[in-house]
Amino acid sequence: GQQVKQSSPSLTVQEGGISILNCDYENDMFDYFAWYKKYPDNSPTLLISVRSNVDKREDGRLTVFLNKSGKHFSLHITASQPEDTAVYLCAAGAVQGGSAKLIFGEGTKLTVSS
């Protein structure tokens, strides 16, 4: 089964609005959560990551919310801009448990319309 799932393949948001990207996971042992951004024909780049000892992390316009009991984490992008248009990949791993690998979701294509 798919351990990390992004249920929305696409999302459209008006410029200036809040983009909310969601990710669900299955493994209770996951303790590291990350969001990557990918432009067409480019590689993913890390946006923001959190460990399971916090339930929120902010970095500029980006905020990650972690809901461990619901096995869910999300990325909120405030004041969305056309240059935020990209594919967003969520990823999770069990780092404390010694796992070296991250499991990625299938991605959500965000379009910010002006």
Next chain:
Amino acid sequence: GGIITQTPKFLIGQEGQKLTLKCQQNFNHDTMYWYRQDSGKGLRLIYYSITENDLQKGDLSEGYDASREKKSSFSLTVTSAQKNEMAVFLCASSIRRGSDYTFGSGTRLLVI
């Protein structure tokens, strides 16, 4: 700053051919990874290595071999290319197990 380099950028192979993809990083990262990206399927892990000479299979290892002879380099071999196969292979590295990844620019494979 460091860099992670994948070669070649584009690879055209023939059915049944053995093809090798290379990845080099100068971050001095311990862990390196090979992922495959197919349209609509996200990233799937093929092989990873937590240190020099270590190899660990991912979910998609069948049909591939890997080699980590030096800490800075990680190679992936497609043992027998499948006709009409088209995918992007991404190499990544991280300073610690499972932590923030840095990706290479990818190798685009087409098998004719």
